[in-house]
Amino acid sequence: MLIVGGGLAGLACAIRLHDAGAKPTIFEASDAVGGRVRTDLVDGFLLDRGFQVYLDAYPEAGNLLDKTSLDLRPFKPGALVYQGGRMLRVMDVFRTPRHLVTSALAPIGSFADKLRVALLKWRLSGVSIQDIATHEDMSTELYLQRAGFSTRMIDVFFRSFYGGIFLERELRTSSRMFEFTFKMFSQGSATLPACGMGEIPRQLNMRLPCGTVRLGAQVTDIHSHGVTLKSGETIAGDAVVVATDASSAALLLPKMNLPEPAWRSVTCLYFAAARSPLNEAIIALNGTGSGLVNNVCVPSDLASDYAPPGQSLISVSVLGIPNLTDMQSLVLKELESWFGSEVQEWRHLRTEQIKRALPEQAPGLRNSGAGFRKHAGILVCGDHLWSASIEGAIISGQRTANAILHSS
Ligand SMILES: Cc1cc2nc3c(=O)[nH]c(=O)nc-3n(C[C@H](O)[C@H](O)[C@H](O)COP(=O)(O)OP(=O)(O)OC[C@H]3O[C@@H](n4cnc5c(N)ncnc54)[C@H](O)[C@@H]3O)c2cc1C
Known part of the structure; x- marks a missing residue:
């Protein structure tokens, strides 16, 4: 065969x-x-070919893989969102109740939006992945609007969080794919294997x-x-x-x-730094609605093997493949407002341009079933x-x- x-x-x-x-x-x-x-070893750093995560609630992958020996390291459920010159914390309060107050008060979406997240989580916990494939299909943006989410919640949170997953911020991807990933995020953690994807x-x-x-x-x-x-x-x-x-x-x-x-593309820039700008296992999102950067994380905050001792590995995702000769310096300049002048000390390791990252998953796209x-x-x-x-x-x-x- x-x-x-x-x-x-x-x-x-x-x-x-x-x-x-x-x-x-x-x-x-x-x-x-x-x-x-794939993961490459460069200068003692483990560089995944583009930032991606393994969702440990995946049922079939979970049956096939030996998750224990992969030594999966979880991201905290939620994200930091850079908005209005500040880093705001938006956590899944059902799994990290100690963040109930900060998350409820974070000016990203209304209290009603946070209740809608809980409702969606509850609703999708009761349906199987097979059921999702039979649900009405539409763009994720329309789905979120119909679910009653405010424009601010969609623009500041969903566009950057799901932008990093679907590799597009317009949220044109099928709502079935949104429901599937939302369910997987709700039931488990986004993780990285200790020695790379x-x-x-x-x-x-x-x-x-x-x-x-x-x-x-x-x-x-x-x-x-x-x-x-x-x-x-x-x-x-x-x-x-x-x-x-x-x-x-x-x-x-x-x-x-x-x-x-049609393909979704992404550019991933890797930097080495003497210290982590986040210092925790969390994804930081661009909630400003402008700029090049979509999301940032520090894989070595989850698993020390990602960087040599005493150093941190920073992963920065830019959606698409912008035709810019000075992208590296533009990205660093942008991140200076997120993390301060220490960004200028970061050492560029590699820029991965992945033209064919994800096939477009438009609503109504029929696979064979x-x-x-x-x-x-x-x-x-x-x-x-x-x-x-x-x-x-x-x-x-x-x-x-x-x-x-x-x-x-
Ligand atoms: C940047 C990025 C981020 C992602 N994020 C996530 C994520 O967070 N979570 C998630 O679950 N998924 C994510 N994905 C998607 C996931 O990685 C893919 O859906 C999955 O790996 C696809 O596997 P595949 O075997 O179908 O195809 P591929 O991985 O494309 O494998 C096809 C293989 O065929 C080989 N090949 C092609 N042509 C020939 C030929 N003529 N002869 C011999 N060999 C050939 C190729 O070299 C390749 O090895 C991401 C993908 C990328 C690139």
Whole structure:
């Protein structure tokens, strides 16, 4: 069984096939598994390829992963919001009751908004993820308006918090995706593995026998009983799974008419500092409605391995890929108003520009419902066929493996 792509979908598919006694082979074009979830060691710092978090309430990913050995480090539930020249604390008061007063008094949204958050949390706790897929779909912005949230709450909090998740501040993303992530945030924590997000695919890869993954093996042609590599080598197999990102799948399988998605992009700037500007495991958001920065966090405040001893790693996310030659200095100048002049002492480590970070998830976008697509004996899976998330990629990969096992 041949799997094209060693991201989370391809790995999850291969594990299920292997556990059922099959012998899958993964062909991965790059130099390591993980796809969009990778971590690089640079100068003693662990740099995730773009800021992302593992939500520990993900049900299927949670069943597949050994969460204990990932040593997940949670962010505090809530956020700091930079607004009006101040850092305001907005916490999930049901999980951190000691912040009840500061959060209730924070001038972000009215008291009624805070009650609406509680109501939404309660309402979504009573529905399953499968139910969410049947709910009326609309833009997240319209959904929040219909739920009665004030314009201020939407503009100052939701645009920056969900901007960092959906990688767009207009909140055009499907309300079903909003309900899914809101439910996951309510039921668990946003976390980072102690040794970086790349530990997730690394752990999955360890569950496969040696030789299952062929790295540097770009597939250029696919037919129902085999693949051809860029090197010219042709390999035959009794099933072919395409577990690449949506655009690569569309290119490899022109006859399948797979939709080429619009992509959400993000730029992540990493800095080293002598001390953490936050000094706690929390995400800081830009609630000003202007500027380049969307969110900031300090991964080394959660897990010390992210930075060498005595140093802090700062992660700054800018939505999109702005065409600016002096972005680094513009970002630092902006953050000087957040954190003071110490920002000028920060050392730039790396800027990651991720053009294809998330496929757009517009309202009404129909996936197959099965989590995969099949055409002329070839199966296609990946986050674009379930939800653009770690959970979505894993579910899609597993369902594809189930389909192969049930048909053989
Ligand atoms: C910056 C960023 C932030 C994110 N934030 C979060 C978050 O906070 N929480 C969350 O749950 N999710 C988040 N995500 C989404 C999540 O990472 C993805 O949905 C998921 O990793 C997609 O996995 P996949 O296996 O479907 O695809 P991919 O990870 O894209 O894997 C596809 C693989 O196929 C390989 N490939 C492509 N073409 C070929 C070919 N021709 N031959 C061989 N190999 C090929 C690629 O090299 C790649 O390894 C984020 C993603 C990014 C980039």
